[in-house]
Amino acid sequence: MNIGVLVSGRGSNLAAILKDIERGAISGAEVKIVISNDPSAKALRVAERHGVKALALVQGTSTRQAYGERLSRALVQNGVRPGEGLVLLAGFMKILSRGFVERFAGRILNIHPSILPAFPGVRAQEQAISYGVKVSGCTVHFVVPEVDAGPIVLQRTVPVKDGDDEATLSSRILRQEHIAYPRAVKLFVEGKLKIEGRTVRVGV
Numbered sequence: 190m191n192i193g194v195l196v197s198g199r200g201s202n203l204a205a206i207l208k209d210i211e212r213g214a215i216s217g218a219e220v221k222i223v224i225s226n227d228p229s230a231k232a233l234r235v236a237e238r239h240g241v242k243a244l245a246l247v248q249g250t251s252t253r254q255a256y257g258e259r260l261s262r263a264l265v266q267n268g269v270r271p272g273e274g275l276v277l278l279a280g281f282m283k284i285l286s287r288g289f290v291e292r293f294a295g296r297i298l299n300i301h302p303s304i305l306p307a308f309p310g311v312r313a314q315e316q317a318i319s320y321g322v323k324v325s326g327c328t329v330h331f332v333v334p335e336v337d338a339g340p341i342v343l344q345r346t347v348p349v350k351d352g353d354d355e356a357t358l359s360s361r362i363l364r365q366e367h368i369a370y371p372r373a374v375k376l377f378v379e380g381k382l383k384i385e386g387r388t389v390r391v392g393v
């Protein structure tokens with residue numbers, strides 16, 4: 190299965206997934222292209238270090254819809270096709286157009302640093318600290334046009350400790366992200382995820 194990964198930043202989730210593909214923990218899948226909206230994203234260097242094609246695609250003055258079409262074209266040109274490929278959002282900080290999401294429907298995964306539906310959107314860890322929750326974590330979910338609202342594949346929790354700040358909570362959650370995301374990708378590649386309405390059945 191051909192995978193395209195959309196990124197904006199550091200690329201630690203991308204690295205975790207590439208590592209699992211390289212060591213054979215995820216088999217039958219290849220990351221064909223990593224695309225960042227930010228040319229300075231470290232994630233592009235992560236891709237290159239792993240011998241994966243890296244592309245910066247800046248939105249600039251394009252509308253969301255036009256940018257979605259450019260992303261879609263770049264994915265298809267690199268072998269990630271609607272209906273057969275897999276698109277992973279790994280710290281991608283842009284909202285995708287409805288057209289893009291519908292084209293790759295059921296084949297786009299995202300990781301979010303909270304237990305959704307709590308704290309969608311940006312700075313989820315900071316939102317969790319400000320709210321005073323005692324437990325947080327991460328969610329891998331299918332992407333739908335509404336932000337952070339798609340069917341949930343899996344979640345992993347962490348405690349929020351006294352004295353935590355955004356940085357300490359983020360790093361505790363990130364360790365769980367690096368377990369959750371490769372696991373979800375493996376399940377998808379093996380054909381073990383079935384979307385039934387809002388629920389994802391994780392099957393045999």
Ligand code: GAR
Pocket residue numbers: 197198199200201202203232279280281282300301302310311312313363366
């Ligand atoms: C991760 O914590 C991911 O959950 C978050 O960005 C970080 C990316 O880190 N994503 C979002 O907040 C999406 N709304 P990484 O670049 O090291 O994988």
